[in-house]
Amino acid sequence: MSWLFVLLQQLKQFVVPLLVLVFLGRGDRNQLWSLIAVGGFVVVALWRYLTFRYRITADSVVIDSGLLERSRRQVPFSRIHNVAIHQSLLHRLFGVAEVRLESAGGDKPEAQMRVLQLDDAIALEALVRRRGAAVAPATVAAETMAPADKTEGRVLLALPPAEVLRLGLISNRGMIVVGGAAVAFSQLNPQLPDDVSDRWSHGLEAFFGNLHFSYGQYALAILAALLGFAVLLRVFSVALALLQYWGFRLEEHGRRLTVERGLLTRLRTSAPRRRIQSWTLRESVLHRWFGRRTLDIDSAVAENGNQRRGLRELAPIATAAACDTLVRHLLPGAAWPPERWQPLHPRAWWRLSLPGAVVALVLAAALCWRLGAWGLAALAWLPWAVFVARQHARRAGYAIDDRLVAARSGWWSRRWRFAELDKLQALELRQSPLDRSLGMATLWLDTAGAASGPLRLRYLPLAQAQALRARLGREVARRPLRW
């Protein structure tokens, strides 16, 4: 049956040209061509199916593949950072799944089994879990004594439908749909936007011309349109969240974490706990209204565009207490949240308000040039920028102990970014001319697979930054890299 899925995969890439061939090429000769193309794909798919073999040895997965050029790939269990089981609707109809084994870095999966029976896929995942544990370094051997072989894991977080609904309301995923629709629209029919906007404006003119709206009514109409758009956005967001996060479950199987989610397409990814490179906790204004936060992790599995291949979301949505409990559970012995946050440089607010101030000044200058003295109104932005910067600086800070280093930032949208000292890579202390004049510096702490942005301690007093750099440098050099 595998050849069917390979075929579909290939057809997906050629679906547009094929449709064009079938529907636009009105003539017997052209239809023949499309048939030949499909026939060709079937042959290639069958060939792939017949030449793909995988087997399990004591410590690795060996994959033989290739049409004309044969290749053999050996993936040691201990190098597999992430196992992803993907089931589209079609897969589910046939009771099969696609399995991807990911190692650190690299821009494509280490191994990809297009179609396995679901039982086999789960068995393979369990095998990787067990064997990976068996060859892991001795330091983590103690953890593997925990019930690692049980297929039934411990549920750390499950999202009931109500939570998924909240997630939809908080997230801005609807923008993806709107943006995608706009792009598709303009791609399919380049002359359409002009055409449509012309027709619409004519229609609107006729409509409003007849009704003779006053200014207030115009404003009301625009407001209603904006409100409608916002509601539509939320509806899309909720729909997407339901599709993607329905039945979200975070489970712990011994040392491994497994996430399962999806309404139609089911996704199941699993990665060992110690592969987590860094953590991000987020809280936007909407999050705060609902009393929720989002907990993400970075793993060393490379992100490829918008295709999320590794384990990424530990808690798409959860209460602050639940997030903290989860962190404490997964980082035993770490003090989270830190008891004391160190403040930034006393004049950090000055530095933070600078971009806003520059924008306000440039805007005011530009408006003055066009509108005269009225442009000075833009300067009203200045106090607001300063206020926001002061709030931000007051809340921002960093914390460090012998296990974790953490930075928090933001005022409206808050962010906590933290990592274990073991997982830090290169360290960099940086100073711009402005930083130097204020006697501050920023410390960049690099981690592997930092997709959520760098971990940086911004605008510290210079002496503190230097002391921290020296301390962290010593600590990191002392600790062997275990990823």
Next chain:
Amino acid sequence: MSEPNPTADATPAPDDWQALPARARTLFVGSTALGFALAATVAVVVLCLGARPSWLSWLLPACVLPAAAFGAWLGWRRYRHTRWLLDGDGFGLRRGRLWFSDTRVPGSRVQHLDIRRGPLERHFRLATLVIHTAGTRHSEVSVSGLDAADAERLRDHLARQTDDDDDAGD
């Protein structure tokens, strides 16, 4: 809290930080000057595409020479403010004065090392050392204009450190 001169204050023992060899200065100054001169030439030619050719004859030197001089000055500064360090913790690199950066690669985080030598670098007995880590932003720290012997010594030393904890890479 503010300290007037971070470069001086940050140094634990000033002689630990190594400067690049004097031979590298020619390379730094020359390459940056050439880069700026080329950029200026292209800019002038593109901007004056419609103008009379006689203009170019004086406009070109008038723009390119200052650009080259500026480039030379920048290259010289870049050379002067680059310092490296090898200590028990790993490798350190300092760059710039206006835009100061101090990068440390702990020895235990070095993944692999490259030495690159272009024809010009070979002529001056220089080399570029590239240190790779598993990180994201600083996954590649490269130091150009190192003395060739120094570069090899650095590579061997850092490579030995990665060998020590190779078993932990699994």
